[in-house]
Amino acid sequence: MKLCDFVVADAIVPDLTAGNKEAAIREMVASLRQSGSVKAEDEDGIVAAILKREELGSTGIGNGVAVPHTKHASVDKLVATVALAREGVDFASLDGEPVFILFLLVSPPDRPGDHLRGLENISRHLRNQSFCKFLRQSKDKSAILELLQEADNNEL
Amino acid sequence: MAETQSYRREVTVKSEHGLHIRPCTVLAQSAMKFQSRIHLNKPGMQVDAKSILDLMTLAAAPGAVLELEVDGPDAAEAIEHLAALFDSGFAPTPAEAKPSAAVSVG
Amino acid sequence: MLIKRGIAVSPGVAIGPVLVLGAESFRIPQRFVSIDAVDAEISRFRSAVEAICQEIGDNERLASERLGAQYAAIFSAHLMLARDEKLVREIELLIREKSFSPEFAVSRVFRQYAKRFQALGDQYFADRAVDLYDLEKRLLKYLLGEKREELSHLTSPVLLLAHNLTPSETAALDKQFIMGFATEVGGETSHTAILAGALELPAVVGIGKFLADVSGGETIIIDGSHGTVIIDPDEDTLGKYRASEERYKSFSKRLESLRQLKSETQDGVPITLCGNIEFPQEAMTAAHRGAEGIGLYRTEFLYLESQREPTEEDHYQAYCEVLQAFPTQPVIIRTLDLGSDKMPGALKAEYPDEVNPALSVRSIRLSLQHLDLFKTQLRAILRAAVHGDLRVMFPLVSTLMEFRQARMILGDVVEDLEEQGIPFRKDVPVGMMVEVPSAAVLADEFAREVDFFSIGTNDLIQYTLGVDRGDPAVASLYRAGDPSILRLLRGVVTAARKHQISVSVCGQMSSDPMFLPLLIGMGIRQFSVTPQTIPELKEVIRNLTIAKAERIANRAETFDIARDVETFLRGELKKICPDSAP
Structure with a gap:
């Protein structure tokens, strides 16, 4: 599974405006909705599910990265989006530092395999310092998308 | 007893790695759906197409030309079906998925 | 008298009659069955095929859930192999016409096909022979039952000799009858060695080929403290080892008495x-x-x-x-x-x-x-x-x-x-x-x-x-x-x-x-x-x-090479426990 298989290109948020955790999650899910990947009536439910998961332990895993995620019956395949927060968002991360890179995943509950493949894939790339650095330097959607493709092709 | 028909036809192995275990599985599974006796021939060798083991001993490489030989009441249908499988390079089609599900009992 | 040396993996001395496990992982107990039993043997074979098909089907589902359909395909191929009509026919024919035992017929037919695969001159097909050996093993395992045949009918104490013991076989050893074991292969850190220690069975591994020198039934000595196996010992040797067996037992008893005591330093x-x-x-x-x-x-x-x-x-x-x-x-x-x-x-x-x-x-x-x-x-x-x-x-x-x-x-x-x-x-x-x-x-x-x-x-x-x-x-x-x-x-x-x-x-x-x-x-x-x-x-x-431990640590940390540290620590241990081991 490749990043570009599940990251919805139209839903990428190159400049997250939200200033806190909940708003950041809300903004990313809204972007998924605008791209047609989640339905308007499910938006609140998805946000609530992601926030509930965050209560069990922040998905801000350090290095300025967070991977909020949830399972939700309203989607029929794994969808994800990437957002860059230029000023950083307080995500109650384990290291207490703000996050700048966010990957948000929503997956159907009956396909746990895809969900895990997605998480594995993201965590592998996030361990690559160049990937994180170049991602933060990307100015717009197309630059981010290009970087994701390069990562998929192991060109970094 | 049903009327017996006999057919022979040349087929070419088009699957990427030749008659490896997976194409053999598909072929044997398909052959077993027919009552007819089905053989694959190559010079000096004849194998039972309903036996995956036999099929594998052909060790047929990509591009190999084999003869399909079918005798039995449903031979006409069988030879068309199996020849089509060779032509498709043994790509699993929805039609193939069914008998395989029937085999995986337990 | 014959002395063999290997790696000592579990201390202690055991003396007794020897039981040799076949070098093949599955010893086929008999080649023929009686003619009257043919039908029963064929149905036993059929239920073995059914059972392993079930097992493969389970694995297939598991693989498809866990790893994806492409891995599950391997198992569906295995399933086809196991159900191959021609193969089944050949095996049943051997049982019916030659009165071969199902075990022997299975082994024979699978091995013939495996050899044919290996002779095709193509690495891919040669590798597939492994699939056949795997199926053969599964069938034999089912036909023979879980345990190796020899191990399931013990009635008196023996010392076990084998080419190899798997960890699960070792773990399942009946301590009532197995007094110790020695194997031809294996190393100090093998799981079998670790288990022997846990089971407190004297054991020696990695002896190299020696089973051919043992016929079974003779008296042997396994010295798990020194890594020796003595086959057919003379009276003198036997006497010496009987004494050391006693000494080891009393040492174990002394340590055993420590179990009740608290693990605390002199200052509590x-x-x-x-x-x-x-x-x-x-x-x-x-x-x-x-x-x-x-x-x-x-x-x-x-x-x-x-x-x-x-x-x-x-x-x-x-x-x-x-x-x-x-x-x-x-x-x-x-x-x-x-x-x-x-x-x-x-x-x-x-x-x-x-x-x-x-x-x-x-x-x-x-x-x-x-x-x-x-x-x-x-x-x-x-x-x-x-x-x-x-x-x-x-x-x-x-x-x-x-x-x-x-x-x-x-x-x-x-x-x-x-x-x-x-x-x-x-x-x-x-x-x-x-x-x-x-x-x-x-x-x-x-x-x-x-x-x-x-x-x-x-x-x-x-x-x-x-x-x-x-x-x-x-x-x-x-x-x-x-x-x-x-x-x-x-x-x-x-x-x-x-x-x-x-x-x-x-x-x-x-x-x-x-x-x-x-x-x-x-x-x-x-x-x-x-x-x-x-x-x-x-x-x-x-x-x-x-206080003493802290002095030792502080001193040890002043040395600049490992040898000096270890020499110092060894000396200190001797002072603390002058007789820590036998």
Whole structure:
């Protein structure tokens, strides 16, 4: 599974405006909705599910990265989006530092395999310092998308 | 007893790695759906197409030309079906998925 | 009289009549069956085929759920092979017409096909012969029953000789009748060797080919302390060994008496001695030896022993078995600690062979790349934790990010279990192994987020000194007493104290009485050790004061080469316990 298989290109948020955790999650899910990947009536439910998961332990895993995620019956395949927060968002991360890179995943509950493949894939790339650095330097959607493709092709 | 028909036809192995275990599985599974006796021939060798083991001993490489030989009441249908499988390079089609599900009992 | 030398893996002396296990993993008991029995034998064969088809079908479903349809295809091919009409016909024909036993017919027909595959002159097909051997083995295993035929009908004490014993065979040895064993293959760190120690059976492994010299039934001596096997001993030798058998028994008794005594220093400071185990069966032995818990339960066995990946239930049952031996004491489970090179089946194929396994995808790295595998284990841990003081520990953590990712996955598992309404414990303590130098150097940072440290000295020494202990050319450079190791240990202890988390040592260094005063002197109060060494270590502890241990540690840290450190420590141990071993 490749990043570009599940990251919805139209839903990428190159400049997250939200200033806190909940708003950041809300903004990313809204972007998924605008791209047609989640339905308007499910938006609140998805946000609530992601926030509930965050209560069990922040998905801000350090290095300025967070991977909020949830399972939700309203989607029929794994969808994800990437957002860059230029000023950083307080995500109650384990290291207490703000996050700048966010990957948000929503997956159907009956396909746990895809969900895990997605998480594995993201965590592998996030361990690559160049990937994180170049991602933060990307100015717009197309630059981010290009970087994701390069990562998929192991060109970094 | 049903009327017996006999057919022979040349087929070419088009699957990427030749008659490896997976194409053999598909072929044997398909052959077993027919009552007819089905053989694959190559010079000096004849194998039972309903036996995956036999099929594998052909060790047929990509591009190999084999003869399909079918005798039995449903031979006409069988030879068309199996020849089509060779032509498709043994790509699993929805039609193939069914008998395989029937085999995986337990 | 014939004397053979091998590797001593489990001390003690045993004397008795010999039982030789066939070198083939499955000895086929008979070639023919009576003509009257043919029909019954054919139906026995058919139910064996049905049973293994069922088993393969289960594996297929498991593979398709876990790994995806392309892996499941391998099993559907196996299923087709097992159901191959021609093959089945040939086997039944041999049973019917030649009165061959099903075992013999199966073996014969499968082997003929395997040989044909090998003769095709194509590597791919030659490799497929392995699939046939695998099927043959499954069928024979079913036909012969789980245990090797010879082992299931013992009625009197014997000493066992075999080419090899698998860990599961070793674990299943009936201690009532098996007094000791010796094998042709195997090494000091093989699972079989570890188990022999746990079962307290005198054992010698790695003897090399010698079974041809034994006919079975003669008297032999297995000296597991010195690694010798004596076949057909003369009277003098026999007398000598009978005496040493007695001596060993009384030494064991003396250590046994230590079990009741507290593990504390002369000045009354308790030192916790937990056991390292690899198999759930070892837990009870560890408890008998006086272990105050399990400080390191290595779970790799679950992955290595079976043809398939362990299910959540496999994990759960194993953990519950350990908790039965330690219902109220801590049991620390280390998650999967294998390299991709050791992984069974499909996983191994995902990674290239040429990489250095010690520095590649292994342990927590492997778990984080195979989350379904990881989550299965974590689910079982959280579920089993309901029954006792279970804790989880991640191996080979080298960066904080890795630890946090692992913790995040644990959070996902908590969420899943909560949603599914399955009973589990949420607040299971989460620790890590400190065994990569980066983790030791950053111990202060790690200690803020981790519930406990366990120092894995084996890998820590290997990575710090850059020495593979298994390589004889450099093995002498592997020294636990190296000043660099002492300094790293000191740093980890200081960080743990500062952040008030517990720290224990679980590598082999802690099972060596020589290093115990040093480690206690550095401030370590918990150890997880090979269970058999507990009585001996307790004796050292009970002859020590904290002040003395601290003096020893301080002095040891002034030396600048490993040899001086170790010479000093050895001398100090002699002063503390003048007669620590027989």
